[in-house]
Amino acid sequence: MKKIFSAYILTIVGVGLLTGGLYFIIAIENPQGLLGALPYICVGLGCAVFGHGLGEIILQNAMKRAPDAAKQLEIDMKDERNLAIANQAKAKAYDMMVFVFGALMFSFALMGIDLLVLLLFVFTYLLVIVYSTYYRFKFNKEM
Amino acid sequence: MKNRLEKIRKQHGINQEELAKALEVSRQTIGSLENGRYNPSILLAFKIARFFDMTIEEIFIYVEDEKV
Numbered sequence: 001m002k003k004i005f006s007a008y009i010l011t012i013v014g015v016g017l018l019t020g021g022l023y024f025i026i027a028i029e030n031p032q033g034l035l036g037a038l039p040y041i042c043v044g045l046g047c048a049v050f051g052h053g054l055g056e057i058i059l060q061n062a063m064k065r066a067p068d069a070a071k072q073l074e075i076d077m078k079d080e081r082n083l084a085i086a087n088q089a090k091a092k093a094y095d096m097m098v099f100v101f102g103a104l105m106f107s108f109a110l111m112g113i114d115l116l117v118l119l120l121f122v123f124t125y126l127l128v129i130v131y132s133t134y135y136r137f138k139f140n141k142e143m
Numbered sequence: 144m145k146n147r148l149e150k151i152r153k154q155h156g157i158n159q160e161e162l163a164k165a166l167e168v169s170r171q172t173i174g175s176l177e178n179g180r181y182n183p184s185i186l187l188a189f190k191i192a193r194f195f196d197m198t199i200e201e202i203f204i205y206v207e208d209e210k211v
Contacts, residue, residue, distance in 0.1 A: 075163075075164075075167050075168065075169060076169050078167070079168050079169040079172055080168065080172070080183070080184050080186075080187055081168070081169065081171065081172040081175060081181055082169060082172075084181075
């Protein structure tokens with residue numbers, strides 16, 4: 001019940017953002033700076049939020065109409081083998097990401113891109129590494 | 144780890160789908176368990192043992208020199 005309510009809220013927010021964005025695209029003449037990009041961000045964000053909300057509503061309604069299929073979906077989502085596969089795939093992707101983003105930053109540095117952009121990349125990269133280390137310690141204490 | 148799951152399941156006259164439904168896992172999990180491609184968690188091992196009214200050791204056989 002709570003899930004479908006939040007899905008309706010999301011859909012309404014999405015429509016609001018979408019129409020707001022479209023209105024500002026038409027209404028604002030000669031937008032300057034951030035105002036030029038903001039309506040398009042609103043439209044993009046609105047589409048994503050609306051799509052997510054509507055998808056959730058359709059899913060919830062389908063689950064209500066077919067309880068057997070809903071139960072099977074729940075089983076598949078909670079199935080320990082499926083979870084193990086998903087976690088292993090994520091771990092593999094993370095391992096690859098560490099190397100790929102490292103190589104990407106190195107190439108950007110060689111290309112001589114703006115220092116601010118490069119530093120943003122480095123800090124984001126380090127944030128992910130620190131996040132991983134934090135959870136390593138956290139899970140180490142918990143388990 | 145080896146197991147006698149397929150044999151025991153067939154002895155009880157149930158198919159993979161029925162067993163999966165009873166244990167609340169996917170049918171693929173039962174298939175992988177029977178083929179020995181997947182080792183269950185201790186909770187699932189207990190669930191399987193309870194379902195067949197047996198002990199875990201009667202279903203799952205630990206192999207000493209196995210690489211985990």
